[in-house]
Amino acid sequence: MTEKTGTFVVTHAESESAVVRDVETAQVHTLGSNPGLEVHDVLEATVAPEPPLEVTWQVIDVEDRRTVEIVDSDLEPTQHSKELAADAEVGDLVQEERAGTGEIHVFRVPGDEIAAAAEDVLEDEETIARAARLEAVRVEVRRSADDGVLSVRYLPD
Numbered sequence: 001m002t003e004k005t006g007t008f009v010v011t012h013a014e015s016e017s018a019v020v021r022d023v024e025t026a027q028v029h030t031l032g033s034n035p036g037l038e039v040h041d042v043l044e045a046t047v048a049p050e051p052p053l054e055v056t057w058q059v060i061d062v063e064d065r066r067t068v069e070i071v072d073s074d075l076e077p078t079q080h081s082k083e084l085a086a087d088a089e090v091g092d093l094v095q096e097e098r099a100g101t102g103e104i105h106v107f108r109v110p111g112d113e114i115a116a117a118a119e120d121v122l123e124d125e126e127t128i129a130r131a132a133r134l135e136a137v138r139v140e141v142r143r144s145a146d147d148g149v150l151s152v153r154y155l156p157d
Contacts, residue, residue, distance in 0.1 A: 003048035010041040023129040032056030042132040068131045077151035085149045105152040111145040
């Protein structure tokens, strides 16, 4: 095995170890030590297998480190998000790039399932990985049961 450079999200962290996931390949690496990482941290880093067995990995260089904040907002989706969802079928995803960086994802969801759908997004590791790929530092989940609209906003700093 050889060292890998990429974008990693921390999916598990304890005082003695951590688990990072490559956001491009979804490959998981267990770190043999924890250099101060916390769950939801995003690293632009290089990792390498630890000798002699090469079953655990170590962080050998960190180019950038940021934390992705996941917010379960009590705000309703914006009017624009509701307009994006207006022509979508239930279950459809509409994606739109934000001006600058980031994206907005809008889902049509039956009103009685909106809370569960929001919870799924908030707990899904892929939400953090997507934020890392989009260089977002904040993910804001908004919902409106009346309109059947769930919006996920991937926001830069």
